[in-house]
Amino acid sequence: MSWQQIIFGFFSYGILLYSLVLLAFYLFIALFAIGEIRHYLWANRFTDYRVLAVSSNAPGMSILAPAYNEAATVVENVRSLLSIHYNNLEVIIINDGSKDESLQKLIAEYDLHKVDFFVQERVATKKVRGVYKSANPVFHKLIVVDKENGGKADALNVGINIAGKPYIVCIDVDCILEQDALLKMAKPFLEEKGYRVIASGGVVRIANSCLIRNGRLEKVNLPDRFLPRVQTLEYIRAFLLGRMAWSRMNGLLLISGAFGAFEKEIVIACGGYNHKTVGEDMELVVRMRRYMEERKEPYKVTYIPDPLCWTEAPVSYKILGRQRNRWTRGTIETLRFHKIMFLNPRYRLLGMLSYPYWLFFELLAPIVEFAGIAGLLLSALFGFLNWSVFFALLGFIVSFGFLYSIFAILMEVLTYNQYKQSKDILRLVLTAILEPVLFHPFVVWSAIRGNIDLLRKKNSWGEMTRQGFVVKKNP
Template sequence: MSELILVIFEYIFLSYAILIVIHYLVLAIIALFELRKVVRENKLAQYKSLMVSERVPLVSIVAPAFNEEKTIVENINGLLHLRYSKYEIIVVNDGSTDETLQTAIDAFDLVKVDFALDSVLDYKPIRGIYRSNQETYANLIIVDKENGGKSDALNAGISIAKGQYFMTIDVDTIIDPYVIQYLIKPFFEYTDTKVIATGGTIRVANSCEFRKGHLLNVNIPENFLARFQVLEYNRAFLLSRLAWKKLNGMVLISGALGMFDRDLVLKCGGYSTETVGEDMELIIRMRRYMYDRDEKHKVILVPHPMSWTEVPEDWRIFGRQRSRWTRGLIDCLITHRRMWFNPRYKVVGLFSMPTVILYEWFAPVIQILGIFYFTYLVIIDHVNWPFFLVLLLFVYLFGIAFSTWALLCDHFAYHQYKSTKHIVRLLIIAWIEAFTFNLINSFFSLKGNFEYFFKKNRSDWGKMSRTGFVTIKKP
């Protein structure tokens, strides 16, 4: 390889490293000011009126479930005790092969009922709809249908929903009792623009303690893989997504927790069943729909800790999840490629999507290529060691600083991890993740790239499993 080519590669990798540092530094600064504003406004908010008022709109909660017998009762119990006056719960059993349906029937005294169905959305046939014999569970509906995947199950639930707004959650997610109030409030706050969707932050539930679907104690996961994901989720929600919310450039509401304008979702055709990135694809399609009609709109992230989900503790399951996320990401970007660098789509087209392409889609590819390139330089004894070590140290320390910044923001804003021991353990993870978790995560993302372009069934979710929540029984 000629000297010129080596120099070109070095400048490419150096420029990319500098751009990443600048990108995340800017996001961190924007997120800090936005977090301060949100926390201050949240202290002044009057949520009690939303809890007791009969004038608030009906909200439909749609929760797809597939083979969730270990957590189904715990999660439904949590949904039944939300602090909001008008809501219905629609749990969609998407052709589970375990005892998910029977477990719910036994726990909530459910019986099959007749139900009128009229929908513009397509989904697999419904086998039965169940309601409870007990008045306590009058707002609970269980839909049993043939397996069609998460998007298909969501479309079935949205079709049955009666609310002006619907909230989607993963059935393996424990949510705050005030979650509906937090998510619906932004829909009424803006008079000059339309809020089309709101999302909440997702926290790691592993090793936390729960009772009847409610969080009792926040703990650091005992499993090291889950600990890495605590840092990752903190950075994603409290820094990156919060900054994009401020810039009105959000292109993703996590499928684990989000609220949507039902009429707009129906106009856009509901969730796509052709991708495993259905949550991101819907938001992009909704924004594209609004931009094409020159309608001002916003997608809002509410950073308050309001949902807790079980993350993978097994590397194989983790790998399937990250490969799926990458395939979904690429599919969404390619599907909506007309929006790339298109000024018609404003911040989303000019900044959000190019940023996702450069720092999320391409990042693992460039990282792995960089490793191979460095290995080649070592073999031919062409490494500029002083330059390399300075650059490596700079990027490494910046990564630690970024993670520490996210932890400090979370600690001072929400104080979820109250023990000093918890903070110290997470800081230790921040120091070692660059040479462990990040490399393995990049490998799985690279695998997702390969599967998207070369695997026939790129919509395959892969087998997932749950260990269940740590449940504390009432003494």
Template structure:
């Protein structure tokens, strides 16, 4: 039996797709490089005026806008006391903390009760935002010594827990942080400064998220920043720098920021309530919320904006096993697809300005479609070489524009971050970062492409989303016993 028909079909397919694939990767990496350059210019301006930001005045001001920090927690016993302590000790004149225990099956609630000597609270729930989880009880620190409220609920998911915290919030600004996060001391001052500078226009700000794995924590503070021990976590450090720090800084400067990480975002409470809070049915709830706010701004022709703040940092624990990372990336890409599809009417619609004409096309082309294009190239190019119908020179060119150029772009991101903020003091950590840049292209990138396509396929076929378990190793505390003592007042 002759296989000439298959060879002819493949030859036609390669002729049709190879050059567009090369152009695609060239454009994708060039677009990221442009974003990195925009972010570099932003950091240069930011550092020049860093001594005149006025944070000390804000810290002492009695008229600074009050902040409610909402922390949903599900089975976070390993990290909950450190996280709550870090938030309570933030340098800010007026902030409260609401922890929503989302039906944890571990000792999360018990540890909070013991550490803070919580007593029952009989306050009413306003009901401004509908929630699904039944409230088992509301607790507070005794005598108002610590501005902490803990709500114990049936398990209903992170978004529903945040909505309950939002309904109970009493301050003008609301911050959402994950229970596996540690905020730097000036986090609230920095992320709230755009609100203080332009209170009428700014409605939301996002902060930087970095990886805490292997860094040393004491008293709810990062006292020694280190690169993670596992290569898989080190590569995620590089990813976070490229996408979460530089990418979002650039989109903010372009006036088209459409994603604020759920691990560290600040919002005007009245805007959140008016727009309905988080969508409890959305996998990408943080992305969906910012998209809804941007649509609310642009359709109403409101003079508002969403900003990103390059410092300070929320430190979070990243997946350190392949199984957990795979679940995370499937969930992220599924959420990306569902939100982009939900707001597809904004794509290339001049009514939505830079969001519709710039940011959304980028996310559709270079975020959503990227793993499909990459996996197709990984299959077709070797097959074409094997059959002798792909020119080796062209295959090499494709390798250069996709992987070599991509690696150089990531290296540029690391250089910009190191020159601007220099978070890792040890030479060995810098060397580990550079090795992670190289390692990302060999196996890791291909695996994440597979997982992302699996997440997209699960969404398209209507497969039920299973969140799975994010195993926490806990923070590297200098003295774990001291963490369980009564907090400072």
């Protein structure tokens, strides 16, 4: 057997084995998620969250919302945050050196005044220029911090230094939170399970085409345009299946930066958000887990399947490409920072399963997929492989992906059923059919571009232009 044969055989059998393990993982995740969602729904079916909203024993929560050049929407977004049902709450808006009139608009709208405030630098940050509070008692929960520009992670770290409550909830300021979002997020921290809940994530859903009135979600609609709609499907798949299954195993590595709650003392003990990565949300969760593992303290990172946070998805391939490129770079950086955990039994499930899964099946998947398809295509073109086998294999893989999407839609229908009309469900099914052609190849390509950009030391965040929600004002 020649060396070419050995390499070729290794490549081909490797791809085959990789695909089989990946399919097995998907199957396992889909089935394993069912138990977790079912348990959550049963356990919370009769929960009266209103009790917590008014209780003097409810744990204190600080919402941290970094804002950069959000002048157009910041006033409305803050109003939305202040209307959330939770008594023991403070809302901290961190103006990350905006070049527009964000701060001036907030000062004028909420009657803000600069106050004497000692900012204890428990996590190192850029300079804080001032802390503002409202003279109007109606807005007593609001704190606005003005600081030098330092990026999202730095802004969140300032928020951590300012926060006076034991739990922090980090959100994107332009997200729409459900009114009872914090009540639901607080519950896992209050349950006695024999371990410490260090972080809790909430499901993020796509708000494009939804109706928003006065900063509140009024009507859920399936996005009209293909690109946000296919991301709706993608989010359902990721949140209802992937994250719930990993949460059940206590192997979650990622809580979305758009909405996550953390125990503040652990965050500080870990050093806060890392501003050297564009994937600061994932990196923080991994670092917190690593911290707990190294101290051998029992802990859990939980996930709530309720749709609690709504965000606007990119509507153009250009913006989507930047987002996916950034996600890829963030994942690579995070895994690189914590490479000591890879297959390290000291980190138990985290090192032996979560980390390898993310490395092989999240990070390397686009590369393997690209290389695999290109390799098979070339093999077929040069006559090493029958076209019939090529197409049959492609058909099998696409069918499996399609089935996985349909299963996710079924779970959505059986659980939260946000899209009430049958025609919406059929549109989602149709979207799942089109996804392998119109969406997936682009996502794979963006991820590969992310790898290339990282090699070229490109570490920009990538501008995210938003179109804005369908807003309905009160008459």
